[in-house]
Amino acid sequence: AQSVTQLDSQVPVFEEAPVELRCNYSSSVSVYLFWYVQYPNQGLQLLLKYLSGSTLVKGINGFEAEFNKSQTSFHLRKPSVHISDTAEYFCAVSSYNNNDMRFGAGTRLTVKP
Amino acid sequence: KAGVTQTPRYLIKTRGQQVTLSCSPISGHRSVSWYQQTPGQGLQFLFEYFSETQRNKGNFPGRFSGRQFSNSRSEMNVSTLELGDSALYLCASSLEGRRLTDTQYFGPGTRLTVL
Numbered sequence: 746a747q748s749v750t751q752l753d754s755q756v757p758v759f760e761e762a763p764v765e766l767r768c769n770y771s772s773s774v775s776v777y778l779f780w781y782v783q784y785p786n787q788g789l790q791l792l793l794k795y796l797s798g799s800t801l802v803k804g805i806n807g808f809e810a811e812f813n814k815s816q817t818s819f820h821l822r823k824p825s826v827h828i829s830d831t832a833e834y835f836c837a838v839s840s841y842n843n844n845d846m847r848f849g850a851g852t853r854l855t856v857k858p
Numbered sequence: 859k860a861g862v863t864q865t866p867r868y869l870i871k872t873r874g875q876q877v878t879l880s881c882s883p884i885s886g887h888r889s890v891s892w893y894q895q896t897p898g899q900g901l902q903f904l905f906e907y908f909s910e911t912q913r914n915k916g917n918f919p920g921r922f923s924g925r926q927f928s929n930s931r932s933e934m935n936v937s938t939l940e941l942g943d944s945a946l947y948l949c950a951s952s953l954e955g956r957r958l959t960d961t962q963y964f965g966p967g968t969r970l971t972v973l
Binding site for chain 2: 781786787788789790791794835837845846847848849850851
């Protein structure tokens with residue numbers, strides 16, 4: 746079975762600074778990888794996903810992530826964050842052969858003025 | 859197009875009771891998945907329904923059950939509630955539940971509190 750580890754539970758950062766949210770996964774089979782964002786009192790919204798092909802994936806709101814198979818990582822980055830990016834971010838993995846999606850524990854990104 | 863709707867948004871029950879949560883997917887979506895979100899366990903997959911059939915199931919006890927109707931609306935039932943069932947229950951819909959081509963759209967969730 747696959748699993749996901751988000752290495753930081755909280756990431757505080759100042760507005761307009763770059764940010765990286767780290768995600769490592771483990772799986773014995775090929776996987777799909779996802780990043781979701783959850784704003785307070787809302788459901789999850791898909792930021793981006795890696796299915797195959799180019800290892801650099803661009804998503805909404807200026808976010809991008811890079812799939813690194815050798816390091817089993819899928820870190821999320823944004824070159825310049827805004828106050829409105831304050832939210833909880835979840836990395837998730839789903840294997841090719843089933844629809845069971847496993848989520849990481851989440852990283853709370855707080856953007857300070 | 860309307861998003862995924864979940865009712866009720868908030869619910870308070872006592873131990874031993876049962877509860878039914880409802881999810882209306884985006885029009886045209888046939889796959890509905892349910893997740894439980896708690897501070898301790900995070901987001902956990904409960905089950906997925908497609909065309910009125912349970913297609914995938916997570917690792918939850920039999921007290922958790924669900925069903926899907928012909929219009930793709932889904933309900934989730936939890937019987938004999940325990941304090942640990944207090945959580946945000948999220949529903950997500952997609953066209954056919956295929957990770958390669960479909961995107962899951964999440965509802966705002968139902969916050970269940972068990973006293």
